[in-house]
Amino acid sequence: MVNIRLTKPTVAVLETLLSATSDKQAWGLSICRDADLGPGTVYPILDRLTEHGWVTSCEETGPHPGRPARRFYELTGVGRQLATQALQARQARRLRLGLAGGLG
8 A cells, every 4th residue: 555645635635536427527726725725735646546557638629619628636546545534544533632623
């Protein structure tokens, strides 16, 4: 397993990707909005997750009048499994330490 450092921003991005569906795909600026992070934080995290095989991306193929094509991001099968395991392990550690169960 590749260890990804679970910083608060990385956790927020992973949680956003885990909540994405085929009806509500995750694209760059939507991830920024949903994770409440700036693009200078989100895009390097997405690049790192892609390098480690946790995330794949593809460019929008349908019509997109008046704006550039969006790049959609999605967890791979292995990425979804590893992200879920990593977030569960993080939550268990936080509970053992008496810390809040959320991002804080």
